[in-house]
Amino acid sequence: MRRVLRVATSAMAILALAAVSPGPAHARPSADSIPSAPSTSTDDDLPADWQLTGTGGGKTLVWTSPDLVPMGNARVEFYAGDTLLGRPLAAKDGRSFRLALDDARIDTTEDLRVLAGGRRLDAAASPAPPPRRAAPAQPSTPLPANKVDPGVQGPYRSIKGEYALKSVRLPGFPAPVEMRATVVGPVGAPGKRPLALFLHGRHYTCFDAAGDIDIAWPCRPGTQPVPSHQGYLRSCC
Numbered sequence: 001m002r003r004v005l006r007v008a009t010s011a012m013a014i015l016a017l018a019a020v021s022p023g024p025a026h027a028r029p030s031a032d033s034i035p036s037a038p039s040t041s042t043d044d045d046l047p048a049d050w051q052l053t054g055t056g057g058g059k060t061l062v063w064t065s066p067d068l069v070p071m072g073n074a075r076v077e078f079y080a081g082d083t084l085l086g087r088p089l090a091a092k093d094g095r096s097f098r099l100a101l102d103d104a105r106i107d108t109t110e111d112l113r114v115l116a117g118g119r120r121l122d123a124a125a126s127p128a129p130p131p132r133r134a135a136p137a138q139p140s141t142p143l144p145a146n147k148v149d150p151g152v153q154g155p156y157r158s159i160k161g162e163y164a165l166k167s168v169r170l171p172g173f174p175a176p177v178e179m180r181a182t183v184v185g186p187v188g189a190p191g192k193r194p195l196a197l198f199l200h201g202r203h204y205t206c207f208d209a210a211g212d213i214d215i216a217w218p219c220r221p222g223t224q225p226v227p228s229h230q231g232y233l234r235s236c237c
Helices: 002-008
Strands: 012-014 050-053 059-064 076-080 083-086 096-102 112-116 158-168 177-186 195-197
Touching: 076 096, 083 096
Parallel strands: 012 195
Antiparallel strands: 012 177, 050 059, 059 096, 076 083, 076 112, 158 177
């Protein structure tokens, strides 16, 4: 590990810091995320694409999207009006999301909403207008061309290695999350070199031999972790 780090001080790209994102896309809500009271809603009260399953304290609120909902950079959330009901679990079909209501009461079913990062995901959402951006400022005089083309392979070969830090506990995960990275640097390059840090982003955590994906952590039996820390090696090596 020390050898890899010394090589990387001249120039390196840390391609990822963690094999999973800092929070699950869909997690069972905590008991205090929704008000406690008996649920009185029925399927007849719900908008299209919504369903209530189970009885009593075992009721589950289900929303099914007509299209696949890929994992994004924010967790999916269920709202009733402006009240957060909780963060549902995603089904393997990538379209259904289930939220255990326990003893929660839904005060209004007319304004059930599905959001992720403030963006509506359910069919009732109206498309948001594109953001208005000011035209970029133009320099008074043309800037000189860079003498080095970053798209052209350089004269130095690269070397890479991996290391792992102590796993850390993150909200929403029952077990500590691994911290892994790949380090890449040039061999024999003199002088100082810039440091490029690549974070793999937020996506599925586990997969199996059939290609099915999951967002659980730790990975369930029969699945293995997605090697997120190797995701940008194609860009550099």
